[in-house]
Amino acid sequence: MWETTAQGFAAMGSEARLLVLKTLVRAGEAGLTVGEIQERTGIAPSTLAHHLKFLAAGGLIVQHKAGRSVINRADFDRLRVLADFILDQCCADAPAKAANDG
Numbered sequence: 001m002w003e004t005t006a007q008g009f010a011a012m013g014s015e016a017r018l019l020v021l022k023t024l025v026r027a028g029e030a031g032l033t034v035g036e037i038q039e040r041t042g043i044a045p046s047t048l049a050h051h052l053k054f055l056a057a058g059g060l061i062v063q064h065k066a067g068r069s070v071i072n073r074a075d076f077d078r079l080r081v082l083a084d085f086i087l088d089q090c091c092a093d094a095p096a097k098a099a100n101d102g
Helices: 002-011 015-030 034-041 045-057 076-087
Strands: 061-066 069-074
Touching: 002 045, 002 076, 015 034, 015 045, 015 069, 015 076, 034 045, 034 069, 045 061
Parallel strands: none
Antiparallel strands: 061 069
């Protein structure tokens, strides 16, 4: 689990990939074509292809063909797993607050 989790976080390791991922999250389950992502982000097509490849390899997006287009969609289940991984130990070492404090 640690290895695949690290791969997921590594795939987010650039401003451009974070922008693409956030764009796909905003688009929801329907996803976007490469052209639509390019329009919304302004990332050059050749660079965008590179970033989409990274995100797909990290398991953060799912791609499928629809006719001549490739639809890209955020993998919401995978993103929830990554968020839960980071937050599962939240505040475990924080001092307990006394009942009459506050």
